[in-house]
Amino acid sequence: MPIYEYRCAECSRTFDVLHRTMHEEGPRCPECGSDKVTRLMSAFAVSVSASAHGAGSACATGSCGLGAGDSSCPTCCSLPR
Numbered sequence: 001m002p003i004y005e006y007r008c009a010e011c012s013r014t015f016d017v018l019h020r021t022m023h024e025e026g027p028r029c030p031e032c033g034s035d036k037v038t039r040l041m042s043a044f045a046v047s048v049s050a051s052a053h054g055a056g057s058a059c060a061t062g063s064c065g066l067g068a069g070d071s072s073c074p075t076c077c078s079l080p081r
Helices: none
Strands: 003-008 014-018 037-039
Touching: none
Parallel strands: none
Antiparallel strands: 003 014, 003 037
16 A cells, blocks of 8 residues: 655645555645645655675664675664775
8 A cells, every 4th residue: 555745735734645545535634624735756765685785794773774894884873884
């Protein structure tokens, strides 16, 4: 089931909606109830495993999925680069 992000034209609130089917009615803003909403372009997540980078151990925080010493390991973890 896809989750879409919308912005209300009336109050400018941004909110997410889980669509169970393709034939659902358009959502209403949870803040003001308006049906004048626009679906936004959303970024998507990509999961990268440590083995894909040839690293032996996983990220210390488990948040990036990269291995110890991997040069692309983000600053969120304390692994040596």
